[in-house]
Amino acid sequence: MENRVIMFHHCEKDIYCFNVPEQCPICGQSLTGRRLEDAPVSIPNSFVDGHREKCSFLIKPTKGSFLSSHYSFFAGVVHNYIETGVQRDDCGWEECVCVSLVQPDMYSLINQWDLYLEQFSTADIWLPNRYESSHHNCYSYALTFIxxxxxxxxxxxLSRTEFTERFVVPQTKRASRYITLYRELCRSYFYIADGIQAEEISSQF
Ligand SMILES: [Zn+2]
Structure with missing residues (x-):
């Protein structure tokens, strides 16, 4: 997803695009000299490079479902638990949803993070033979660590339900709306939203 999504208002609509056109796609009027409140705004990308995030829970869309993982500080290595045991990935998480787990001022925790995570990951319960796809999986690994x-x-x-509802669902919802909008723009150049829907979409980002 290399393009930035931009939104501007015209004809009482919210118009989403990758490149702001010279004329409004609805009325054909020139868009130069518009009012300040109608100036285009960039919609923040819901996806980040997981290898650049610190102490975070990362989720990446894989074949339509979501896989989850932890991230280790400094080295840019993403820890995650799969059938073959704990993986330490230094690539492959360049486009994922990030749930930050620490405040920037929690220095001692941030400094200890790598050590905690490595000690945690070498425990017997994360051996490959303990893996079970529905209840002893990457999500259990991440939540147990948290x-x-x-x-x-x-x-x-936190219970699994509590963590999912409070931290994961809001981020994945936002990300899936972004994917939908992005795909729409790849197909049709503009995405035009109006009325209540427009307000909803704007407030969603
Ligand atoms: Zn217009």
């Missing part, structure tokens, strides 16, 4: 970190900070642990 809960270890929470316990170390004397915080309450």
């Amino acid at each position: 809960n270890r970190v929470l316990v170390a900070q004397s915080k309450r642990q």
Whole structure:
């Protein structure tokens, strides 16, 4: 997804595109000299390069489903648990959804992150023969780690449902809306939204 999505208003519509045209695609009027509030805005991309994110839970769309993982600080290595055990990927997570797990000022945790993650990953429960696709998988690996970190900070642990609903669903919803919009623009050059729908889409980003 190398193009940036841009939105501008005209004819009381929100018009999404990759390149702002010289004329409005609806009325044909020139778009130069428009009012400030009608100036094009860039829609933030919901996908990031996971190898550049610190201490985060990453989700990448794979064959229509989502795979999840942890990310290790400094080295740019993404840890994730699959049938063959814990993987340490230094590529392949360039386009994914990121849920940040620490505040930027949590220095001691950030500094310890790699060590915690490596110790955690070498435990027997993450051996390949323990893998089970529905309940002992990459998601369990990530959530168990998150809960270890929470316990170390004397915080309450999260259930799978709570973590999914509070942290994962909002990000994946936003990302899937972005994918839909992006695909639409690849097919048709403009995506025009109006009325309530326009407000919804704007507030969604
Ligand atoms: Zn117009």
